Amino acid sequence: MDDSLNKIAWPVATERLSLRRLESNDLEATWRYRQLPEVTRWITSAPGSLDEYRKYFLEEGRIARDVAVEVEAVGGKVLIGTVMLKVQDGWGQSEIAEKARQAEAEIGWSFDPAYGGKGYATEAVRTVLELSFGALGLRRVTAECFAANEPSWRLMERLGMRRESYARQSGLHRSGEWMDGMTYALLAEEWGELVTA
Numbered sequence: 211m212d213d214s215l216n217k218i219a220w221p222v223a224t225e226r227l228s229l230r231r232l233e234s235n236d237l238e239a240t241w242r243y244r245q246l247p248e249v250t251r252w253i254t255s256a257p258g259s260l261d262e263y264r265k266y267f268l269e270e271g272r273i274a275r276d277v278a279v280e281v282e283a284v285g286g287k288v289l290i291g292t293v294m295l296k297v298q299d300g301w302g303q304s305e306i307a308e309k310a311r312q313a314e315a316e317i318g319w320s321f322d323p324a325y326g327g328k329g330y331a332t333e334a335v336r337t338v339l340e341l342s343f344g345a346l347g348l349r350r351v352t353a354e355c356f357a358a359n360e361p362s363w364r365l366m367e368r369l370g371m372r373r374e375s376y377a378r379q380s381g382l383h384r385s386g387e388w389m390d391g392m393t394y395a396l397l398a399e400e401w402g403e404l405v406t407a
């Protein structure tokens with residue numbers, strides 16, 4: 211199992227949030243918002259019951275690549291979202307492919323809409339980019355979304371991610387519609403320019 215996220219000193223505090231590794235006992239806290247139609251509309255899997263969600267959530271390796279995002283509230287910390295940080299191999303020609311191993315990451319997110327519109331998701335994903343290029347030393351980070359998922363691509367553009375592809379009708383939505391998809395990316399050197407600008 212990939213243990214890349216062990217290289218980070220958790221928990222990581224941001225201005226308003228605390229980021230930590232996701233744990234198996236976060237099942238119910240994530241189910242609380244992951245079952246909402248406005249969240250499942252855009253994400254890959256939409257388990258229909260807590261039992262189905264448990265199977266999905268506990269699939270080998272899934273928890274290991276996710277970061278839990280918490281905010282301080284009356285009565286203690288509340289889990290408001292998760293950010294996937296999946297470290298993976300870059301592509302390389304076979305003689306040199308070894309050097310591309312674990313060189314990049316795919317990121318993704320889902321947040322509780324009750325805490326939307328406050329910049330929490332932006333703050334959390336910004337920190338995940340910082341960790342990707344900092345502690346993890348990655349060279350490239352990518353993320354994908356349906357083109358119609360405007361909040362998601364606005365978040366990426368707010369953080370300086372670059373639209374790298376726009377594919378027509380590339381993804382089958384569970385509504386039955388083939389929808390356009392987009393890929394965004396950021397290189398370590400681009401991130402360096404953004405943070406020093």
Ligand SMILES: CC(C)(COP(=O)(O)OP(=O)(O)OC[C@H]1O[C@@H](n2cnc3c(N)ncnc32)[C@H](O)[C@@H]1OP(=O)(O)O)[C@@H](O)C(=O)NCCC(=O)NCCS
Pocket residue numbers: 248249250252253318319320321322325326327328329330331332333354355356359361362364365
């Ligand atoms: C994608 C998603 C995380 C975006 O949520 P969000 O609420 O738009 O994101 P944020 O919490 O960062 O809030 C950003 C908004 O808050 C505003 N905001 C307020 N205070 C802010 C602050 N301090 N910093 C940044 N933005 C702030 C921004 O202007 C922005 O509003 P705008 O979009 O009208 O310009 C959320 O819609 C979601 O979880 N969707 C369901 C799952 C999903 O689609 N996952 C992705 C699949 S590809």
